[in-house]
Amino acid sequence: MSSDQDGVLRTSVATNGTNASTTKCTATVDERVEFAGIPLRNAVLTASGTFGYGTEFAPFLDLEKIGGFVAKSLTLEPRFGNPPPRIGETPSGMLNAISIENVGVRAFLEEKLPALPEGVVVIASAFGTAPEIYAELASQVSGHPRISGIEINASCPHVKSGGIEFGQDPKLLAELVATVRKATTGSLLVKLSPNVTRIADMAKVCEAEGADGISMINAVQAMEVDVETRRPILSNILGGLSGPAIRPIALRMVWQAAQAVKIPICGVGGISSAEDAVKFMLCGASAIQVGTANYLDPGVAGRIAEGLANYAARHGFARVADLTGALETG
Amino acid sequence: MSAAAPMISSIRSESLPIRGQGRVLSNVVDRNGRKLRLAVPDWPGSIPGQFVMVGTGATASVPRHDPLLPRPMAVYRDLGATPECRDSERAFELLYRVVGRGTTLLSEAQPGESVSIVGPLGEGFPVEESDAPALLVGGGTGIASLYELARALAATGRSTRVLLGARAEADLIGFDDFAALASEGVELICATEDGSVGVEGRITLPLEAALTESGPGALVVAVGPTPMMRACADMAGAKGVDCLVSLENPMACGFGVCLGCAAPRAEGGFSLVCKAGPVFDAREIAWEGLP
Numbered sequence: 001m002s003s004d005q006d007g008v009l010r011t012s013v014a015t016n017g018t019n020a021s022t023t024k025c026t027a028t029v030d031e032r033v034e035f036a037g038i039p040l041r042n043a044v045l046t047a048s049g050t051f052g053y054g055t056e057f058a059p060f061l062d063l064e065k066i067g068g069f070v071a072k073s074l075t076l077e078p079r080f081g082n083p084p085p086r087i088g089e090t091p092s093g094m095l096n097a098i099s100i101e102n103v104g105v106r107a108f109l110e111e112k113l114p115a116l117p118e119g120v121v122v123i124a125s126a127f128g129t130a131p132e133i134y135a136e137l138a139s140q141v142s143g144h145p146r147i148s149g150i151e152i153n154a155s156c157p158h159v160k161s162g163g164i165e166f167g168q169d170p171k172l173l174a175e176l177v178a179t180v181r182k183a184t185t186g187s188l189l190v191k192l193s194p195n196v197t198r199i200a201d202m203a204k205v206c207e208a209e210g211a212d213g214i215s216m217i218n219a220v221q222a223m224e225v226d227v228e229t230r231r232p233i234l235s236n237i238l239g240g241l242s243g244p245a246i247r248p249i250a251l252r253m254v255w256q257a258a259q260a261v262k263i264p265i266c267g268v269g270g271i272s273s274a275e276d277a278v279k280f281m282l283c284g285a286s287a288i289q290v291g292t293a294n295y296l297d298p299g300v301a302g303r304i305a306e307g308l309a310n311y312a313a314r315h316g317f318a319r320v321a322d323l324t325g326a327l328e329t330g
Numbered sequence: 331m332s333a334a335a336p337m338i339s340s341i342r343s344e345s346l347p348i349r350g351q352g353r354v355l356s357n358v359v360d361r362n363g364r365k366l367r368l369a370v371p372d373w374p375g376s377i378p379g380q381f382v383m384v385g386t387g388a389t390a391s392v393p394r395h396d397p398l399l400p401r402p403m404a405v406y407r408d409l410g411a412t413p414e415c416r417d418s419e420r421a422f423e424l425l426y427r428v429v430g431r432g433t434t435l436l437s438e439a440q441p442g443e444s445v446s447i448v449g450p451l452g453e454g455f456p457v458e459e460s461d462a463p464a465l466l467v468g469g470g471t472g473i474a475s476l477y478e479l480a481r482a483l484a485a486t487g488r489s490t491r492v493l494l495g496a497r498a499e500a501d502l503i504g505f506d507d508f509a510a511l512a513s514e515g516v517e518l519i520c521a522t523e524d525g526s527v528g529v530e531g532r533i534t535l536p537l538e539a540a541l542t543e544s545g546p547g548a549l550v551v552a553v554g555p556t557p558m559m560r561a562c563a564d565m566a567g568a569k570g571v572d573c574l575v576s577l578e579n580p581m582a583c584g585f586g587v588c589l590g591c592a593a594p595r596a597e598g599g600f601s602l603v604c605k606a607g608p609v610f611d612a613r614e615i616a617w618e619g620l621p
Contacts, residue, residue, distance in 0.1 A: 052587035059346040059585075060448075072587075080599050085621050087582055087590030092395040094582055098589045101600070235621070244395040273393060295583035296385075296400060298448065299349050 036213030040067035047291035053112035060298035068121025078104035088233035093245030097236035131179035155193030155218035167193030177209035200260035258284025274307025340453035340609035345374035363503030373420035378479035382449030387435030462547030469554025495533025563612030594619030
């Protein structure tokens with residue numbers, strides 16, 4: 001994928017008709033964005049569940065080159081996931097049904113957070129089976145000086161109880177967001193499920209109940225079958241589809257939500273290049289998250305951040321933030 | 331389990347993994363398999379048993395997302411600075427078979443093209459001196475995990491025997507390389523189900539004979555299809571012999587974040603094959619829970 005990005009950079013130089021180097025190009029652009037009250041050095045975050053607890057990427061990526069990351073969803077107690085097979089490949093995508101395997105909130109705060117370099121923006125992700133559990137998680141993490149915000153995982157598509165139940169019912173979602181809102185004064189994000197009929201309605205619920213921002217979309221509920229064994233490819237039968245296959249769906253939903261709410265949106269879903277990131281910002285996202293692409297190329301988020309600034313420079317935007325909603329539809 | 335001999339631990343490499351592009355030096359047929367030689371800038375070297383995540387085919391000039399995921403493959407032969415290497419490049423080989431779309435594309439990578447890699451990954455085999463023999467059992471592409479291990483064990487002066495099993499002679503990938511290790515003191519035994527090479531039957535036949543002969547201090551290492559590993563582990567266990575295996579679960583990342591490669595542990599819960607393994611003491615694994 002690095003050659004993809006190189007291609008972008010070369011194009012930009014050629015279009016400008018100058019010898020401007022990448023650094024010179026990006027130096028003229030203000031890369032900083034503010035998302036849901038969180039100041040970010042650039043608009044590129046990485047998505048929960050695809051970035052571990054951050055330190056796993058230290059050999060491949062300078063964590064201070066990206067805007068920040070959303071950590072693996074936390075539960076109150078450590079949790080094991082589903083039996084294998086947990087993942088499978090699909091056309092331009094992958095299916096997973098991990099089921100929120102995580103170290104638990106205590107180990108996260110006491111062991112994982114201190115292992116990260118200072119200056120890395122960390123957003124915690126909370127998962128539970130009841131609004132009170134989410135609220136308890138929020139209150140436990142939100143006072144921590146290293147946590148910049150909390151993202152409610154209201155959309156895990158493959159856990160039998162919790163998660164997606166909240167993300168699919170506007171009333172339950174409202175109750176969840178309202179309950180968590182009372183538990184934290186920090187930046188509160190809600191990660192929405194795409195597995196709904198009207199995404200704009202869900203976005204409006206988040207806004208009405210006091211969320212500071214929306215991350216969207218989580219994985220698309222999906223299924224795949226092995227015809228030789230006549231079995232589903234996942235032990236859980238159903239899983240979440242991610243990767244480039246879902247990007248146009250995510251883009252459509254970001255566009256629809258952005259028309260419906262004023263709170264900022266973080267675009268997620270199949271982003272694997274700077275062009276992909278630009279598309280989400282044009283459709284109304286204020287920041288983006290890189291997910292599945294981190295698996296294929298653990299350094300990709302850093303290059304997407306560079307490419308985003310480069311795109312802004314090439315198209316005459318003084319700030320990357322000015323890309324938000326700059327889609328021409330006339 | 332606690333009453334039995336202590337578990338053998340896999341070994342963590344001191345090198346950090348890199349993400350890079352391997353320059354294809356060669357990509358040649360090896361019986362019913364293929365051998366891909368890559369030169370990778372700043373390749374830190376691997377320890378026996380480590381693996382890399384390999385892109386499915388040559389890195390294209392335009393983005394390609396299908397197949398999406400890289401494939402985990404053992405470092406077969408770690409060659410260091412060969413004459414073909416430029417500057418900081420170091421070479422290693424992968425031994426693989428064309429089994430699906432990803433490996434078909436990989437088989438089409440031409441010399442001079444690039445293939446993306448992330449590695450070296452995972453924990454490797456312990457290499458210890460001993461008067462008792464090491465019996466390394468390989469089947470399928472699991473054979474690829476044993477080459478550097480066999481050399482390293484033999485270099486300690488340990489009696490090292492490689493037992494390769496296959497359906498037929500044509501499936502014995504890497505055979506010539508292993509046969510050439512005779513000069514380093516590695517003994518090669520083969521079993522084919524059609525009897526075309528070596529013993530006729532499964533590889534557990536010569537393993538049983540070797541175990542009977544070698545006594546309890548021996549070490550069995552089994553890498554291959556799950557039923558083969560499990561049969562070897564059972565046989566070693568019945569004789570009180572330590573057995574290491576290297577698991578081949580599908581994985582998306584290889585460095586501990588996708589959590590896709592979880593293997594069930596005998597004591598409950600899961601271990602990530604990519605981080606805690608791929609090398610495990612066979613007793614750590616709940617074999618019935620592996621797909």
